[in-house]
Amino acid sequence: MSKVSVLVVDDASFIRDLVKNCLRNYFPGIRIEDAVNGRKAQALLTREPFDLVLCDWEMPEMSGLELLTWCREQDRLKALPFIMVTSRGDKENVIQAIQAGVSDFVSKPFTNEQLLTKVKKAFTKAGLLNAVMASAPVRTSTGLANDSLSALTGGKAQVVTPSAPSRPTAAAAPVARPASQTPTGRGQGQLRLPTGIQPCVIKALSLKEALLVVRRGDELPQILASAVLDLEQGERAEVARLNGYLHAIVAYEPKPDSDWLQLTFRFVDQDAEKMNYLSRLIAHGTAQKQFVPGA
Incomplete structure (x- = not known):
């Protein structure tokens, strides 16, 4: 056979x-x-x-x-x-x-x-x-x-909701949001992991990768785990679904019990339309000073 x-x-x-x-x-x-x-x-x-x-x-x-x-x-x-x-x-x-x-x-x-x-x-x-x-x-x-x-077609993954950090941080620090609200403003996005959905803030963005800040949960993200980064931008609310993996994970605060994690999310898509969108997003973010280009 x-x-x-x-x-x-x-x-x-x-x-x-x-x-x-x-x-x-x-x-x-x-x-x-x-x-x-x-x-x-x-x-x-x-x-x-x-x-x-x-x-x-x-x-x-x-x-x-x-x-x-x-x-x-x-x-x-x-x-x-x-x-x-x-x-x-x-x-x-x-x-x-x-x-x-x-x-x-x-x-x-x-x-x-x-x-x-x-x-x-x-x-x-x-x-x-x-x-x-x-x-x-x-x-x-x-x-x-x-x-x-x-x-x-209707099921919703559990959302990990960020709250304010324990001490003031830079302007790119995550902002508290209700559990029912997905962050969609400039400089913010949604990271979909196999374990669930997590709001995130884009600290830096390039055509190769994104530097993200997320609230630390009960289960730590895993290096090399596949993920999808959803980004929404502009008045037309364009959404890019960028496939990739977690290339690196570090504590955002200089302490072992840091409430925040910094993730390096590396893109794997080769789709030209997505890359064009990402280029426009980087250019717009640069003008708005919401993203730091060249991650």
């Missing part, structure tokens, strides 16, 4: 490696190919068969939605399980993908358990789970995260 094959599509190599490593660790016998955008994935799907596609939404040349639409127009790919792995959690985006024929969603950032739950669900529907599980290691049951499709 031929190996079960999966195609991973994402313009960020860090995300592709994250997905591939997760699948290979759990399904040692699986075959995995990857593509940097929808156009490359389209060429692979034309040449060879796959049992599952895990695809990002925002990519250069051809987006995940465009690839999904093309797949559903091909007779042999109409029933191909297609899971969107995306930071686009808006209800209108979800509805758009469902209408295009998406099989399921995994919301960025994700845990291994969330990803595996969706992949096993897809394999079960396709009648392939027994084949891929035959070589999988025995694992004890764990409390898996909430269903990401449910979260995308």
Whole structure:
């Protein structure tokens, strides 16, 4: 019997490696190919068969939605399980993908358990789970995260609400906000981690990374953890969802029990539209003296 094959599509190599490593660790016998955008994935799907596609939404040349639409127009790919792995959690985006024929969603950032739950669900529907599980290691049951499709269409992650620091700090210090309010002003954003959503303040910003300040919670963020930084700017309330990972974490105050953490969030997106947005945000922030460019 031929190996079960999966195609991973994402313009960020860090995300592709994250997905591939997760699948290979759990399904040692699986075959995995990857593509940097929808156009490359389209060429692979034309040449060879796959049992599952895990695809990002925002990519250069051809987006995940465009690839999904093309797949559903091909007779042999109409029933191909297609899971969107995306930071686009808006209800209108979800509805758009469902209408295009998406099989399921995994919301960025994700845990291994969330990803595996969706992949096993897809394999079960396709009648392939027994084949891929035959070589999988025995694992004890764990409390898996909430269903990401449910979260995308109405569920809300818990928000860690910052309060004023113990002593006066610079102008970039976080500002207290009610739990129901997401910080969206200039110089502020929202960091989505696998463990939840955390308001943050952008201390510095460049095309490569952002320097963020967050309130310390019960669970410390982990270095190399994948995350999504949501930034909103301007009267039109444009939102950029920037994929990346935590490159460094230090105490914001010079003491071991610092109430605030400084995170270096490194971007992994290659999407030109996101980079253009980021350039405009940096230029606008420079004029407003809300961001310190050149992080």
